[in-house]
Amino acid sequence: MKTSLLLCLLFTAIGSSNAQSFNLEGAWQSGPDENHIVMIVAGKYFSASAYNKKTGAYIGTFGGTWRVEKNQFIEIHEFNTINPEMIGTEQKSEVSLKGDKLTFKTKERNETFTRIDDGKPGALAGAWLITGRVTDNELQKMTPGARRTMKILSGTRFQWIAYNVETKEFFGTGGGTYTTADGKYTENIEVFSRDNSRVGASLEFNFSIEDGDWHHSGKSSKGDLINEVWTKREKIGL
Numbered sequence: 452m453k454t455s456l457l458l459c460l461l462f463t464a465i466g467s468s469n470a471q472s473f474n475l476e477g478a479w480q481s482g483p484d485e486n487h488i489v490m491i492v493a494g495k496y497f498s499a500s501a502y503n504k505k506t507g508a509y510i511g512t513f514g515g516t517w518r519v520e521k522n523q524f525i526e527i528h529e530f531n532t533i534n535p536e537m538i539g540t541e542q543k544s545e546v547s548l549k550g551d552k553l554t555f556k557t558k559e560r561n562e563t564f565t566r567i568d569d570g571k572p573g574a575l576a577g578a579w580l581i582t583g584r585v586t587d588n589e590l591q592k593m594t595p596g597a598r599r600t601m602k603i604l605s606g607t608r609f610q611w612i613a614y615n616v617e618t619k620e621f622f623g624t625g626g627g628t629y630t631t632a633d634g635k636y637t638e639n640i641e642v643f644s645r646d647n648s649r650v651g652a653s654l655e656f657n658f659s660i661e662d663g664d665w666h667h668s669g670k671s672s673k674g675d676l677i678n679e680v681w682t683k684r685e686k687i688g689l
Contacts, residue, residue, distance in 0.1 A: 473546060477491075477567065479491075479553055482501070485504075485505065489610075493604065496514070513530065524545075527542075529616050530612055530621055544556065544557055552566075567605070578683065581595070581600045585668075598614075598615045599613070599614060607628055608629070609638060627641035628641065634658060635658070639653050655669060657669055665680070665681040
């Protein structure tokens with residue numbers, strides 16, 4: 452209960468003020484190893500995950516979209532594993548940014564995050580939705596709707612989340628660090644909601660950007676062959 456309350460306070464506290472004054476793009480971290488929190492902000496989208504950094508035990512995740520109005524940061528949750536009833540509701544808070552320290556304030560609590568990166572150097576920073584899979588050498592296109600699988604990346608961090616904004620169902624998440632070099636995309640898993648045993652694994656994939664879409668192929672954490680296409684959310688309009 453204590454952990455759930457802490458998470459709710461943290462994620463309803465996601466920052467405020469003037470969009471031109473506060474550049475939140477990138478990745479941020481907070482909390483002790485036992486309750487480590489990583490937040491990724493990409494454009495108008497954000498996600499945050501909490502986990503035990505020592506054991507890899509998954510705690511929870513929140514995320515969705517945000518906007519700024521009259522010096523207030525307003526977030527709308529698309530997924531929330533601690534309080535699903537908050538999905539679709541607006542949450543408001545205030546924020547101060549001093550150097551690489553980002554402090555969120557609510558009536559109940561103050562929480563300070565430290566910047567991990569500013570959206571660089573990785574080549575895939577942004578919020579992406581899966582829009583296609585290659586099966587039997589044929590591309591099967593997908594149209595994201597209420598059921599979504601999103602990958603959100605900063606310059607060094609990634610998180611994927613599968614969820615349904617209408618039913619408030621949550622299907623899984625995973626995240627950690629990543630690198631891009633010479634057409635290779637490598638994930639280093641730090642949290643995996645479905646199976647802690649996969650924490651610590653490194654997965655290498657082929658990647659390319661074609662007409663603005665991310666083409667991604669290799670083997671999943673289960674060893675299954677995958678060949679996927681991901682599209683920026685801004686391009687889709689979701």
